[in-house]
Amino acid sequence: MQINIYAAWVGIFLGCIAGAATGLFFHNEQWLGGYTSWQRRMIRLGHISFFGIAFINLSFALTANTLQIQQGLTIPSTLFVIGAVAMPLVCYLSATKKIFRNLFFIPAMSVIIGVIFFLLRIFAK
Numbered sequence: 151m152q153i154n155i156y157a158a159w160v161g162i163f164l165g166c167i168a169g170a171a172t173g174l175f176f177h178n179e180q181w182l183g184g185y186t187s188w189q190r191r192m193i194r195l196g197h198i199s200f201f202g203i204a205f206i207n208l209s210f211a212l213t214a215n216t217l218q219i220q221q222g223l224t225i226p227s228t229l230f231v232i233g234a235v236a237m238p239l240v241c242y243l244s245a246t247k248k249i250f251r252n253l254f255f256i257p258a259m260s261v262i263i264g265v266i267f268f269l270l271r272i273f274a275k
Contacts, residue, residue: 151214154207154227157234161204164238168197182245189245196241199257203234206261210268222271229264233257 172193175181182189207230214223237257243250 151211151223151227154211154230157231158204158208158211161200161207161234165197165200165204168200168238172197188248192241192245196238196245199237199241200234203230203237203257203261206230206264207234210264213268213272217272219271222274223268226264226268226271229260229267233261233264236260 179185182193184190210226210230214220236253240250240253240257243253
């Protein structure tokens with residue numbers, strides 16, 4: 151679970167960096183093809199996914215700690231970290247080539263299955 155706290159704070163940091171970097175160009179309405187272009191939407195999704203998955207990792211670690219669950223967390227912990235790495239990566243790759251959109255099942259399923267395993271562990275307590 152400690153890895154999830156690290157993943158959360160690294161994700162928050164990277165989300166801040168990604169937002170600051172892309173924020174330098176958002177004033178240009180035609181940047182990356184305009185506000186509704188595929189590239190720009192994927193970059194926005196990648197930026198916000200750093201924060202979203204970070205909050206899932208942080209919530210997971212804090213919930214497990216609060217409920218004093220210490221065993222049976224390896225699978226959800228691993229899946230949440232995979233989601234934290236894979237979601238922004240797939241978003242940014244998809245911004246460069248649309249074919250990478252076919253990989254969205256990896257981070258999505260990682261997080262969904264992680265939540266299912268964690269819920270099963272919570273209710274098994």
